[in-house]
Amino acid sequence: MTISVADVHTALQSLIDPNTQKDYVSSKAARNIKVDGNDVSLDIELGYPAKTQIDAIRTRVIAAIKALPGAGNVSANVYVKIVSHTVQRGVKLLPGVKNIIAVASGKGGVGKSTTAVNLALALAQEGATVGLLDADIYGPSQPQMLGLAGKQPESKDGQSLEPLEAHGIQAMSIGFLLEDVETPMVWRGPMVTQALEQLLRDTNWRDVDYLVIDMPPGTGDTQLTLSQKVPVTGAVVVTTPQDIALIDARKGLKMFEKVGIPILGIVENMSIHICSKCGHEEHIFGHGGGEQMCKDYDVEFLGALPLELAIREMADTGKPTVVGAPDSRPAEIYRAIARRVAVKIADKAKDLTAKFPNIVVQNT
Numbered sequence: 001m002t003i004s005v006a007d008v009h010t011a012l013q014s015l016i017d018p019n020t021q022k023d024y025v026s027s028k029a030a031r032n033i034k035v036d037g038n039d040v041s042l043d044i045e046l047g048y049p050a051k052t053q054i055d056a057i058r059t060r061v062i063a064a065i066k067a068l069p070g071a072g073n074v075s076a077n078v079y080v081k082i083v084s085h086t087v088q089r090g091v092k093l094l095p096g097v098k099n100i101i102a103v104a105s106g107k108g109g110v111g112k113s114t115t116a117v118n119l120a121l122a123l124a125q126e127g128a129t130v131g132l133l134d135a136d137i138y139g140p141s142q143p144q145m146l147g148l149a150g151k152q153p154e155s156k157d158g159q160s161l162e163p164l165e166a167h168g169i170q171a172m173s174i175g176f177l178l179e180d181v182e183t184p185m186v187w188r189g190p191m192v193t194q195a196l197e198q199l200l201r202d203t204n205w206r207d208v209d210y211l212v213i214d215m216p217p218g219t220g221d222t223q224l225t226l227s228q229k230v231p232v233t234g235a236v237v238v239t240t241p242q243d244i245a246l247i248d249a250r251k252g253l254k255m256f257e258k259v260g261i262p263i264l265g266i267v268e269n270m271s272i273h274i275c276s277k278c279g280h281e282e283h284i285f286g287h288g289g290g291e292q293m294c295k296d297y298d299v300e301f302l303g304a305l306p307l308e309l310a311i312r313e314m315a316d317t318g319k320p321t322v323v324g325a326p327d328s329r330p331a332e333i334y335r336a337i338a339r340r341v342a343v344k345i346a347d348k349a350k351d352l353t354a355k356f357p358n359i360v361v362q363n364t
């Protein structure tokens, strides 16, 4: 029995990608299928970074095709290609940056910066080129979380800035440019947005697949103006389960909706407390609020992080959980969130092109 391309399609249609939840034919990931006698070769193009999963995906694809009666040698080249996606209308794109993810929160102190840095590091761990812009002008904490406190960015031409690097990601923060991060900044709104836009655009981002922006907390004028001026692909809203945080997170959702930025999903931080001594789990701040909000607003619940002493300790010492304890459960949760975010971004382009009307020119 000889094998046909249609047989290969059938085999691939029965395989669901663990991240997109789609099969490799309908998602158009399978390409270049070549059948030579009973030998098969093909490419699988993933639109999201998946370094830790490529081997497993390749093994499953090969096994599915090898199961076809009479199959000979099978080779699958699984690779990642991250492309640029659309942003709000009329906003200028950023050279050297393919996609921007804004990490925001309705109120301060919910763990937005901790989530942003771990999300950035998790995307990098999955093989993406990542940048992190600390736009939290009222409390720039990324220099400390990345172990870069006291360092200053260089400028080669006296005009633009080279991002600093830590744990394999590029980073820029207003904190690098301030003499004393302890003193609160007394800036008016327009000054803040202007400074941040400049910091964003005057940094020489180098071929970044995802630029994660740690936004200033809240939903005031500054945040709104930033959301209108920065070319954002999608936003992640961080909340804790308390009612008061959830009310503010809803305001965050509405703000992004207003300026036409899609919500990639919600992260619930400090979801449960796990006692570091006995392992007992407790819902200190309430239970199920984040998930309920996602249902009400039809947005995705990206994941929940526990309130854990180690998460704070590692962030404080410049080695956030994803790099400080890569095998821990929270690191796994951050990576799963990162993959969900990347898959949602990859899906976005397809959604848009699918909506594009077919234009047929008729010669009469």
Ligand SMILES: Nc1ncnc2c1ncn2[C@@H]1O[C@H](COP(=O)(O)OP(=O)(O)OP(=O)(O)O)[C@@H](O)[C@H]1O
Pocket: 105, 107, 108, 109, 110, 111, 112, 113, 114, 115, 136, 139, 141, 217, 269, 270, 305, 306, 307, 308, 309, 310, 311, 312, 313, 315, 316
């Ligand atoms: N899941 C967690 N478990 C334990 N501590 C956490 C967790 N998430 C964040 N923290 C700690 O809580 C504090 C506030 O977190 P973070 O700075 O990320 O919040 P934020 O929302 O960015 O705050 P701000 O609005 O002030 O910028 C930090 O000390 C951080 O280490």
